[in-house]
Amino acid sequence: MSYQPLLLNFDEAAQLRQSLNTKTLLGKALTRDIAQTDEYMTSVGIEVPGHGEGGGYEHNRHKQNYIHMDLAGRLFLITQDDKYRNYIVDMLSAYATVYPTLESNVSRDSNPPGKLFHQTLNENMWMLYASCAYSCIYHTLDESQKRHIEDNLLKQMIDMFVVTYAHDFDIIHNHGLWAVAAVGICGYAINDQASVDKALYGLKLDKVSGGFLAQLDQLFSPDGYYMEGPYYHRFSLRPIYLFAEAIERRQPEIGIYQFNDSVIKTTSYAVMSTAFPDGTLPALNDSSKTISINDEGVIMATSVCYHRYEQNDTLLSMANHQQDVWVHISGLTLSNAVNDTKDIKPFSWGSLFVTDGPEGEKGGVGILRHRDAKNDDTMALIWFGQHGSDHQYHSALDHGHYDGLHLSVFNRGQEVLHDYGFGRWVNVEPKFGGRYIPENKSYCKQTVAHNTVTVDQKTQNNFDTARAESKFGQKHFFKADDSSLQGMSGRISGYYDGTDMQRSIIIAELAEFEKPLVIDVYRITADKPHQYDLPVHYSGQIIRTDFDYQTESTIKPLGADNGYQHLWNVGSGNVSGSSLLSWLHGNSYYSLVSSATPDSKVIFARTGANDPDFNLRSEPAFILRQSGQNHVFASVLETHGYFNESIEASVGARGLVSKVEVVGHNDSATVINISTTSGNGYTIAISNLSGDALEGQHTVEFNGQTYQWQGAFAIV
Template identity: 50%
Template sequence: MNTTLQPVLFNHDEVADLYKEIGSSSLMGKTIERLQTDLEQYMGLPMDVPGQSEAGGYEHNKHRQNYHYINLAGRLFLITKDERYAEYAGQLLTQYADKYLQLDFHVQRNTNPPGRLFHQMLNEHMWLMYASLGYSCISTWLTGSQREHIVEYLFKPMLHVATEKYDYDFDRIHNHGIWAVAAAGICGLAIGERKYLEMAVYGLKGDGKAGGFLAQLSELFSPSGYYIEGPYYHRFAIRPLAVFAEVLHRHMPELDIYNYKGQVIKQTTQALLATAYPNGLFPALNDASKSMGITDMGVVVAVSMVFKRYGFDKNLLGMAQIQEQVWMHPCGQVLSEACDAEANIEPPFWPSVELNEGPDGTCGAQGFLRMQGNDKDICQLSMNYGQHGMGHGHFDTLGVAFYSRGQEVLREYGFARWVNIEPKFGGRYLDENKSYARQTINHNGVTVDEGCQNHFAVDRADRMHGKPHFFIGEGTELQAMSAFADEHYPGVGMQRTVMLLKSDQLENPLLIDLYRLTSDKPHQYDYSHQYQGQIIRTDFEYKTNSELHPLGDNYGYQHLWNLARGEAGSHALVSWLQGNSYYTWLGTSSRIDNEVIFTQTGANDSQFNLRHETSFIMRTTGKDLLFASALETHGYFNEAVEASVDARGKLNNIDVLAHNETGSVVAIEGEGIRFIVMVSNQPNVTDTTEHRIIINDKTYSWKGFLAVEQETK
């Protein structure tokens, strides 16, 4: 046997330590047991190396399963010493070697180059990385002829396609590029061809700048670690990043990869984890699934890796508890042991954070505020004032999402796509992803003249970004963030300030939102809120439409049924029940002719591609104006025991007192309580800037970014 080859991710001492975990009650022991059961069940099925299909078809999914179980069988062979696993992985690899060169390349149906196994090379690279990892675990167990057959007829041809046939795609700075270099580098190590590792690290030009893993780390992530395409694609890119980083730590220690570029690997992992809701799901920023969270395997790997390589963090213990597993690797064992040693593991509570965007951190940011209520519930408010997000970006600068009491209250739609459901357009993005999901009206923001930000022009949007105004994330009673977005609608200036306010008079932190618009010309402004639940009450009359028509004819409006509308006058109250909680929204503008429109998706959706989602929109017209709203979380409902408590919130009125270039002043009132909210509108405000606004002979003054005065009546 060829003893020069070795497992890419393990050494013999580490394997021996993992062997001791078999049958234990630790997270690692449970992980091994679950994965072993999973593998045994798959091995009970007929072995099949199929041909080709579109994304989501049987063949596509079977290839995905096969690479997963080749990798799993290889690792479990090392850990358990069960030779059945090595034999199984070897047989699968041999069958792929028999068949790979007999397959022609897929017919290209999108912009990504096609592979022989999959419709796009991205999936081929995923297959190659995992299959190479599994092969490295069994290579010394295989006979020389078996190794030669697999290397010559499978791995080398796949490397040729990746680095020569599609060389233009190999050095692409993109999540596809991270998978490409990780696959090639790991495969090169597994078969003893180190030149591919050099290509993977430094790129095809060998300079570490035009392509390769180092260039990916340098250019894809901002100084804060945020990934331009959002958490959904970040958790996808983090998997090869974390795995390949661990490979390089072991096989190219001279790189000192975990300290590269100011510990960018740590920064980007923490940035991803810091976007997650308290329940572990990621907000669906940009193209994203509503159900993707930290239990994704890429995040499991990253949590174990970052804990081992960068030290103890109690939030990572909380995340491991949610994941209920660790990476079956020495990194995961360290995390498992730390969990065992901790008497009480709290749910993760990441601090509020502003994640800057762009290679140098100057292209706006994504803001995340978190505050804990009196009942220990964690609410989270996010706002987008960063970059567009390349090909997966949505047109929603200054859009927000809000999470409270274990559920998303002001909701993101995510993508219009049914992943791997082949009858739904092959599992690819649907046409409605462009016509609705990415449109401005589909987000919690303001739409101008029923149009889309940047006219839905990706090239223009990629050149634009929000401008941070201020961020206050350390307070236990008041946190806030503010940003500008000018020229996203030509000729219209936008500024949004959102805050979380904790008061003894209220059950949960109050969300306060001030959205200011300025223009030399009059416009229609639609201030939209995507919610889910049952409308409980309003304080204005509205008329439901017995005959439904779309709200508009383009930019997403064509997909909205106009369900009902009513004149709200100077302000409006909308209350709804979602789950076991009540939410009451108070909204107003500096105009007195506001209208509220209730909508539901489904118009012009002949193939039922859209989910049925509801929203309400406050509409008004003007040049310069301020929308202001407060969202109160309150009460409790349990249908099983017919219990309803505090179905009416304490707040009942909101007024815009003033807004100008100096600042905005808003009053929020309710039962025995009154808040005066004062926010700076000055772009260059500092914490020492003095503000003074006179309204009806009364002077409102404050220092710094904002102030909230509470009066008890």
């Protein structure tokens, strides 16, 4: 068979050519890529920079060079304009002239350096995309051009990855995934099947100790979840799809898309299904707050899943939200489907529980979703999986956070209760070289930076990676059959010595409320009394409280370590019985009403203390501080009202929930009561039993009152 480009053969390119200058998603993507590539080719031309600081000019120039070579390759096939072909030839030839003369760059962390970049990960990415571009022009080159580019550039890069850094090549990790994909695609591009085999089956060719098939077999839980969380998971989708497409075209007998029960589809859906309704991905472990389903890897996944797996409405809704497709034959299939479909609803993957761990045995992520008549989605997420560490690869790249039972809530188009995410200024070289800032460890990874309980102002798992890796949560229950009353519950044990925790989240659609209530019942059992802090991280302005508080004229940090040193104490108030705190975020009012003990306190805080380089974002939080031994935090988040400053409109600034109290709790059950300003009351009962008993008939008595219900939870 004559040589065909790796990702887009000549017949497919001719089909995509018909979308030029159209208003379809593919047509718009082509118009964008042509404008971007033409501008780069004209303004920058052929430049091969030397070494520079991490994230600096040289780094970004090398990165932009490979991005635009890749774009130019596909544009050459689609438009048949030789300017794209000539650009790639000139760029690759220039690199081939320089590459053999370059010394290794200087590593900025424990990841070994390449010749172009400070870490081999970036060098893998460069070779992968450059190889894709090379395959698009291979058929136009004479033998001397091929020899120059392959012998002085591509083969030397392969040698670096499979010989010089052989000890990293087979590591089962997202960096290893990029390495095998880069070598495999390069091998296909230069007709080097021996290198392809190493990329597919590992250096030992055993399909287990390394290689792409081992990566697909070992990286993900049975539900497709990747332990480091959605931010790093979506990054893995690009090498997966680029290499998979090349394999399917060059070695279809492998059946890569059906491998391991179609794990490529499963793991793609696992990323997509965690997304908030606005498309952003939740910040689990080290995560950017801005990465969304518009990420390049997710766009690839959406297009290929629709083209190769199933043409379902959710993928169609995803593409309509993304307003983008991959410039590829799969993107044409999806683009045509969007163009031919009317009334595409907002995407929703529904409520689901995604397991973590290689056998699905290490907790996971619970997500409840509720869509109202106006297509507004309320989403609540709790995480209690394994520690998202990759320290087996490089200790400096431990992306795991140390706590469990974090809660995030989203509705009305915005994240209401949120996670800080990572502490990093990506590629902003004056800010610590664009790397993870020191505060990522001292604040972002600490438990107080999350919406979960700290004990005695300490971080869960003692901020110890080895201990954290030995711990993981367990699902207590997950029930989402009835959209008007959904619930999920997770448990963690021993994250603090002698302490067990159980968090149950219920989304309840009740007639008198504008939006579903998010009911949060956090139960702690301990072998001795402790101080318990439940931080609540929000955005917006405080509107009112039902308790008195004092602001601090001279602010001081809340503590000396465990993240508290980065929180300013800006005010506090003593509460008893119950506390109500309302804030305005965007056009919506939110109220959190929480149970309280006689010596409870609410502390108002803000990030930014002990931050000499102004690395941290200044964000508000409040902390519910209570003490005891066996203890329950019961809270209700109510969404209410509407505010529009431009027309001076404010409606429903006061919510209906007035009080939340814990009726009682023991090993069998927890019962709470919710009071409203209308005089209505709602009693919520949650079973604390396990196994078959969880689903049975329950009867408990607290304060002389008997409560009965069936199943894991109920309104009684």
